[in-house]
Every structure is written in structure tokens, then in C-alpha cells.
Amino acid sequence: MVPMRSLLFAPGNNFRRVEKALSLNADGVIVDLEDAVALTEKKAAREMVRKALEIPRRNRLYVRVNALDTDFIQDDLEEVIRPGLDGVVLPKAESAEGIRYVDWLISQQEKKHGLGSGTLDLIPIIESALGVVRALEIASASKRVSRLAFGAIDFTLDIGTNFSKSGTEVFYARSQLVIASSAARIQPPVDTPYPDIQDIEGLVADTKKVRQLGFFGRLVIHPSQIQPVNEIFTPTADEIEHARRVVEAFNEAEARGIAAIQLDGKFIDYPVAARAKKVLELVETLRDKN
Numbered sequence: 391m392v393p394m395r396s397l398l399f400a401p402g403n404n405f406r407r408v409e410k411a412l413s414l415n416a417d418g419v420i421v422d423l424e425d426a427v428a429l430t431e432k433k434a435a436r437e438m439v440r441k442a443l444e445i446p447r448r449n450r451l452y453v454r455v456n457a458l459d460t461d462f463i464q465d466d467l468e469e470v471i472r473p474g475l476d477g478v479v480l481p482k483a484e485s486a487e488g489i490r491y492v493d494w495l496i497s498q499q500e501k502k503h504g505l506g507s508g509t510l511d512l513i514p515i516i517e518s519a520l521g522v523v524r525a526l527e528i529a530s531a532s533k534r535v536s537r538l539a540f541g542a543i544d545f546t547l548d549i550g551t552n553f554s555k556s557g558t559e560v561f562y563a564r565s566q567l568v569i570a571s572s573a574a575r576i577q578p579p580v581d582t583p584y585p586d587i588q589d590i591e592g593l594v595a596d597t598k599k600v601r602q603l604g605f606f607g608r609l610v611i612h613p614s615q616i617q618p619v620n621e622i623f624t625p626t627a628d629e630i631e632h633a634r635r636v637v638e639a640f641n642e643a644e645a646r647g648i649a650a651i652q653l654d655g656k657f658i659d660y661p662v663a664a665r666a667k668k669v670l671e672l673v674e675t676l677r678d679k680n
């Protein structure tokens with residue numbers, strides 16, 4: 391599993407920002423060809439993505455192409471899929487057929503550029519009512535789909551409201567993405583960008599809330615959002631210590647034929663121990679990455 395705690399967007403027509411994004415500690419960078427790029431700049435932005443692929447980096451590099459209902463997507467994919475690109479982010483994903491079509495377009499480019507078949511990752515952004523309703527079929531449409539992402543600003547526009555600090559209006563959609571991802575056996579979803587760049591306290595509170603809902607990782611739009619988001623998706627020393635004790639105590643009990651014990655007054659059984667093992671696995675993956 392590739393840990394994707396933070397995915398930083400950088401506008402595809404602003405090379406300085408793309409360069410800077412690639413030098414920061416976001417787990418992934420998404421060079422945007424869609425909404426952050428004016429119609430007149432779309433072509434130039436594709437060239438920037440190719441230039442960006444030559445920059446040494448520690449993070450995974452994705453490109454957000456334009457949506458399926460635009461005239462841009464085919465050329466976007468043709469002109470930006472090159473060795474070094476890790477994946478494609480598809481905005482406004484609404485159907486399994488759409489995902490399969492994009493999967494096929496990506497496969498053509500993989501063949502053309504000598505990339506292994508299926509190497510490129512695909513992250514659909516669910517940001518409409520129809521996308522939320524069809525989340526499971528979108529998540530299951532191609533082996534290439536590693537995880538879904540949520541886009542709350544377009545989503546709330548679609549359902550006729552706005553993305554509020556309380557997030558009441560997106561609670562159902564967020565949970566639907568978590569459940570669909572789990573049912574499709576893909577990675578947990580990545581949450582929407584938090585638009586109030588100056589409100590780090592609000593970002594932290596909202597991100598802790600979505601972690602509890604079952605998300606892993608968040609789209610970010612400004613360098614100041616990377617560290618707080620990375621921290622929330624990194625187990626703390628106390629969480630690691632607790633997970634170690636749970637696994638140790640459970641393994642000992644299991645060896646004696648017991649599968650229900652208590653530790654510090656709390657009940658431990660198979661699913662509790664499995665959860666603790668997952669925490670330790672995440673710690674190992676993050677260690678391998680650094």
C-alpha cells in the first residue's frame with residue numbers, strides 16, 4: 391500500500407508552483423489541468439506537466455485531467471502520459487463506463503510509451519450527486535482505481551448548498567465513499583480540499599473527523615496544509631505503543647486458546663487485534679517510505 395496522507399494540488403500553468411510543490415513533503419502532488427487552469431492555458435499546461443516529470447522528487451506525481459464531457463481529456467492523456475508519471479486523477483467521475491473508457495485510453499498510452507500495463511494509478515473524484523449514488527460501481531470499474539477522492543465544493547454546488555464548516559451537508563456523501571471503497575476492496579477514500587487556507591485549526595478538526603469516518607488522506611491546496619494533514623494520518627507514539635501492547639497481549643492469549651481478553655479495562659478480541667495490527671503495518675509502510 392502506498393501511503394497517501396496528503397495530495398497537494400498545483401495549477402498546471404504555474405511552473406513555479408509545480409516546482410515548489412514537488413520540493414515539499416506532500417505524499418503526492420497533483421498537477422491540475424482542470425479547474426485551476428483557464429481555457430486559454432490548457433495546452434501550455436500539458437507541456438508544463440512534461441517538464442515537471444524531469445524534476446527530481448520524493449513524492450508521487452499525478453495529473454488531474456479535464457472531465458470526460460470536455461474536448462480536452464483525450465489530448466490531456468496523450469500529451470502527459472510519459473515515463474515517471476504515477477497516475478491520473480479524473481474529476482467529475484459519474485459512471486463505470488466512463489472509468490473503463492479512461493482506463494482504455496491510459497492503456498493505449500502505456501503501450502505507446504513502453505510502460506508496464508496497468509502501472510498508472512487512477513483516482514476518480516466523486517463530486518456530484520450521481521457520482522455519490524454510483525460510488526460502488528465507479529470504485530469497482532477498473533483494477534487501476536486505487537482509491538476514490540471526494541470533491542465537496544462541486545458536490546455541494548450540485549446538490550444546491552455550500553460546503554460549511556460543520557460539514558453536515560456532506561456527511562452522507564463522505565460515508566457513502568468510505569462504504570463503497572471498502573465494499574470494492576480498494577484503499578480508503580481521500581477527502582476534499584479544505585478551502586479556508588488560513589484556518590488551520592478548522593482544517594485539523596475537520597480532518598480528524600474524516601479520519602474517524604474512515605478516510606485516509608486529504609487533498610490539499612496550500613503548502614501550510616501539508617504538515618497538519620500528514621500528522622493526523624500518522625499514528626502517534628501513544629497509538630503505536632497501545633497497538634503493540636494489544637497485539638502482544640492478544641497473541642499470548644490466542645496461543646493459550648483464548649480469544650477474548652481485557653487490557654486496561656478494555657475488551658480485546660479478533661477485530662480489535664486486527665485493527666491494532668493495521669496501525670503497526672501503517673507505521674512500517676511509513677518507515678519504508680521515509
Ligand SMILES: CC(C)(COP(=O)(O)OP(=O)(O)OC[C@H]1O[C@@H](n2cnc3c(N)ncnc32)[C@H](O)[C@@H]1OP(=O)(O)O)[C@@H](O)C(=O)NCCC(=O)NCCSC(=O)C[C@@](O)(CC(=O)O)C(=O)O
Binds near residue numbers: 425515517
Ligand atoms: C489558493 C492559492 C491561489 C493561494 O495562493 P497565494 O499566492 O495567495 O498563496 P500564498 O500564501 O501567498 O503562497 C505562499 C507561497 O506558497 C506557494 N504556494 C501556494 N500554493 C501553492 C501550491 N498549491 N503549490 C505549491 N506552492 C504553492 C506560493 O507560490 C508562495 O511561494 P513563494 O512565492 O515561494 O513564497 C494557491 O495556494 C493555489 O494555487 N493553490 C492550488 C489551487 C488549485 O490547484 N486548485 C485546483 C484544485 S482544488 C479543486 O479543484 C478542488 C475541487 O475539485 C474540489 C471540489 O469539488 O470540492 C473543486 O472543484 O473545487
Ligand SMILES: [Mg+2]
Binds near residue numbers: 425517
Ligand atoms: Mg471540482
